Amino acid sequence: MAPQRRIRVAIVGGGISGIAQAVRLQEALGDNKAEVTIYERSNEAGGVWRDSRWAGAAVDVPIHLYCLYSHLNPDFSSHWAGRDEVLAYWKRIVAKHRLGDRFIFKVEFVGSRWDSLSQTHTITFRRVESGETFEVEADVLISATGALNRPITPKVPGRDDFRGLQWHSSRWNTDVDLKGKKIAIVGNGSSGIQVIPNIADLEGIEIVQFVRSPGYFRPKHNFEYSRFQKLVFRYVPFALRLYRWKIYYDYDYTILSRGTGTFASDLREKLSQGVVDYMKKTMPDEYHEALIPKYPMHCKRVAYDGGWLASLNKPNVSLTASPITRVTPTGLETADGKQYDVDIIVWATGFEVSETGVGLNHNVFGEDGKELRATWKERQGAFGYRGIAAPNVPNYFIVLGPNAIAQNWGWTLGHNTEYIARLIRGMYDRKLCSIVVKASIMDSYNEFLGNRLAQTSLSSAECGTSWYKDPITGKIVAPAPWGA
Incomplete structure (x- = not known):
């Protein structure tokens, strides 16, 4: 009997999702059962952590929860590890598992088409430098492009007329000396609030921040792990796993406050009041109206404040909530008629999630010959099965698919990559050519999912827009309604 051939797996994306998935496949199938190739747009692995070069870039999930449960690291220096340490952790995993080759x-991914006759995906890629396209054939296609892969820069009139420097926060220009500069930070999401306290004390710098909406900002009390703690984590059996479980439990308990029942509502009120009290105590009174939200907590992502609110008290840092109406050659103009002349504009305006952050879908064609993007649009936004599978596209998995994010990024990443690897191992063991979720199961699951989402604060009418939702229809497409 001829030996069974290896399953050819194409992973699109070489960030932490792609690395984690390659590790899980290696564990589940070894090198003799699967031929795994990772296609990456940049010139090195690391994804968002490779690109996040702004001052103060760090995790906003405690690092021992953010890392893979199968690759715990007792030597992390602090509770909220910085960008360099996180990137080094993932690169060590690449080296340990010999994934470099x-x-x-x-x-970059161009498109894919499922062939029902050969039971394979024909995938088209483009070489970034030359523009040349080429095709590969794979038995399994995995989207590991992550949720934060396409930066959003607002289409503000006059943006191209600005004579100074401008960039998106995720594409930080590290060659520019910020001393003595007037800087506009547009946005108050995670990157915007991380960078300000880390540059506010530079000599001669002036910062004005433009915010669009209020939010809940929890205190981010960082601390370093002592040498003794690290030794305990390394040598005392189960110590690090128990510590991680404690963090995990605290996070999951907080997720309970998303519900609409009496217990959940009371818990949310208690947590909300604590956060608002902290915000009022920490920032200047003049910014309370602009920054304190009136919507229920958790219907948008809660950010962590590592010194941003306190930095608003500095004489060289100011904030305005008046909308930007246009970019002038020398700065920004707002709806209240004020002109802000600056040397640099930083667009800390987040990422597009609903179209590209929940899995490859443009030019992805399934067994019905229809583009996945079109299928999603017909249903008012992205949908799938258990956060990893898409409708009508066999042998296609998404590490962070529609409504995948449960509790936090780290837990979801570890869970989903293992789930996908087990499915592919099952295909190999049972000699299956392809698998796809039945339409009736897909519909039943999404009806259940929709009912659960409707019972959470995520669906609150007071919430408005957020990256959790499809910007056109308002359908919730990123988070799951449950914790871990």
Whole structure:
């Protein structure tokens, strides 16, 4: 009997999702059962952590919860590890599992088409430097592009007329000396509030921040782990796992406050009041109206304040909630008629999630010959099965698919990559050519999901827009309604 051939797996994305998925496949199938290739747009692995070069870039999930449960690290220096330490952790995993030769760099995904006759995906890539396209054939296609892969820069009139420097926060220009500069930070999401306290004390710098909406900002009390703690984590059996479980439990308990029942509502009120009290105590009174929200907590992502609110008390830092109406050659103009002349504009305006952050879908064609994007649009936004599978596209998995994010990024990443690897191992063991979720199961699951979402604060009418939702229809497409 001829030996069974290896399953050819194409992973699109070489960030932490792609790395984690490659590790799980290696664990589940070894090298003799699967041929895994990772296609990455940049020239090195790391994804969002490779690109996040702004001052103060760090995790907003405690690092021992953010890392893979199968690759715990007793030597992390602090509770909220910084960008360099996080990136080094993931690169060590690449080296440990000898994944370096699995990468093909500087190529971007163009499209894929499922062939029912050959039971394979024909995938088209483009070489970033030359623009040349090429095709590969794979038995399984995995989208590991992550939720934060396409920066959003607002289409503000006059943006191209600005004579100074401008960039998105995720594409930080590290060659520019910020001393003595007037800087506009547009946005008050995670990157915007991380960078300000880390540059506010530079000599001669002036910062004005433009915010669009209020939010809940929890205190981010960082601390370093002592040498003794690290030794305990390393040598005392189960110590690090128990510590991680404690963090996990605290996070999952907080997720309970998303519900609409009496207990959940009371818990949310208690947590909300604590956060608002902290915000009022920490920032200047003049910014209370602009920054304290009136919507229920958790219907938008709660951010962590590592010194931003306190930095608003500094004489060289100011904030305005008046909408930007246009960019002038020398700065920004707002709806209240004020002109702000600046040297640099930083667009800390987040990422597009509903179209590209919940899995490859443009030019992804399934067994019905229809583009996945079109299928999603017909249903008012992205949908799938258990956060990993898409409708009508066999042998296609998404590490962070529609409504995948439960509790936090780290837990979801570890859970979903293992789930996908087990499915592919099942295909190999049972000699299956393809698997796809039945339409009736897909519909039943999404009806259940919708009912659960409706019972959470995520669906609150007071919430308005957020990256959790499809910007056109308002359908919730990113988070799951449950914790871990």
